[in-house]
Amino acid sequence: MKRITYLSIFLIALLFSAEAFCDSDLSSRSWKAGVAKRIITPEGSMWMAGYAARVNPSQGTLHDLWAKALALEDADGNQALLICTEILGYNKILSDQICERLELNYGLSRDRIILNSTHTHSGPVLKDALYDIYPLEEKHIADIEKYTLKLADQLVALAGDALNNMKEARIFSQNGVTRFQVNRRNNDPGNLDSQTQLEGPNDFAVPVLKIVDHQGDLMAVAFGYACHPTVLDAYQWCGDYPGFAQIELEKIYPGSTAMFFMGAGADQDPLPRHTVALARQYGKELAAAVERVLEEEMQELFPSLSVSYSEIELPLNPPMSLHELHEITRDTLAHASYQIRWAGRMIEERKLGKVGRTSYPYPLQVWLLGQQMLVNMGGEVVVEYANKLKEFYGKELFVMAYSNDVMAYIPSTTILEEGGYEGLVSQQVYGLPNTWKPGIESLILKEITRLAELVGAVKASGLP
Secondary structure (H helix, E strand, O other), X not given: OXXXXXXXXXXXXXXXXXXXXXXXXXXXXXXXXEEEEEEOOOOOXXXXXXXXXXXXXXXXXXXXXXXXXXXXXXXXXXXXXXXXXXXXXXXXXXXXXXXXXXXXXXXXXXXXXXXEEOOOOOEEOOOOOOHHHOOOOHHHHHHHHHHHHHHHHHHHHHHHHHHHOOEEEEEEEEEEEOOOEEEOOOOOHHHHHHOOOOOOOOOOEEEEEEEEEOOOOEEEEEEEEOOOOOOXXXXXXXXXXXXXXXXXXXXXXXXXXXXXXXOOOOOEEEOOOOOHHHHHHHHHHHHHHHHHHHHOOOEEOOOOEEEEEEEEEEEEOOOOOHHHHHXXXXXXXXXXXXXXXXXXXXXXXXXXXXXXXXXXXXXXXXXXXXXXXXXXXXXXXXXXXXXXXXXXXXXXOEEEOOEOOOOOEEOOHHHXXXXXXXXXXXXXXXXXXXXXXXXXXXXXXXHHHHHHHXXXXXXXXXXX
């Protein structure tokens, strides 16, 4: 009995010592954080990204588009940068150019940079991105190229502002919840009023990072949600529901910067939709979810930062034959205008001797901010990936998508087998020569596991 008693006393003492060490470690060692933001609304009328049904360029502004940056530095001087931008998505060319400049100017390697797009469908078309969707003329392309060059300059300068603004900070994390996302593959938007139960899968989590200064004042809040910003489809520049959410939070917390990052919501829509009032409502709902988390107790993160990044080759099916491509261009009743433009471009490239790619370099990234693990993925990622990753690493995991390169939809094995827009047709929207080969889900999850091990994330059972 005495041995057990002595052992119990020893373990209790050890526990209190560990807690005291952690508390002293947090008080003596701290994060540094810097925040910056810039308006990136186009100065004139341009073609808008996201909807093939639009028939003309933009017509005014509902509210400004923003780019916002959060620079972080841990107690050992390791730095990282998160940039959240109200655009549809970066392509690889633009993303690589920006990251090369950030490394040259500020010494940030590729694994220390996240370029997240909010995926608003009320932002501008960017250079060499989704050209097959729109009936672009030479003057339109010139405006797009000019804007894209300016955007890259703005983002490099924005990063410098955030890095130069860094000061001592404390960082907290926690997940909230809100439920206006609807799985668009498994629910008919036209019959929502008569449905008493919605079908999944879904991910209602609202991941929140809170950054406060040494006085406890809120500097910034970075938050996400896995739902398409497609409430609005008109012709005014707008950040959609994430834009309204950021506006609302900056009203609630004057002097702070609210920045939204997009989650794995490729098959999730805000429903019902198509009115400004609904976009504002969803923005307020999301802001309320974030506010609740900010006002409750959150997990404080130790000032340590570990990062990893890679690009893996995801295999594509062989390109369509010339016969199949010609059939698409001839059958104008069965195919949308963007499919016909895509097939025509594929035919012209074949004439020039260009062979369609058979794989694509897909970007993946894992950050460990103290105890908080963040998985970052390129492309339009469907929600099943987030759900599986949370099975592996726990429900408090943060999952970010639409980052660094939005090259296509990233369907799960289930969706790839079922087909439909996310598994089949969307590849033509993005200009790829064909669909993904079966097995990409396994490749992606295995690589995330490897990257997680590199940063020292806790390995859960059942990992691929």
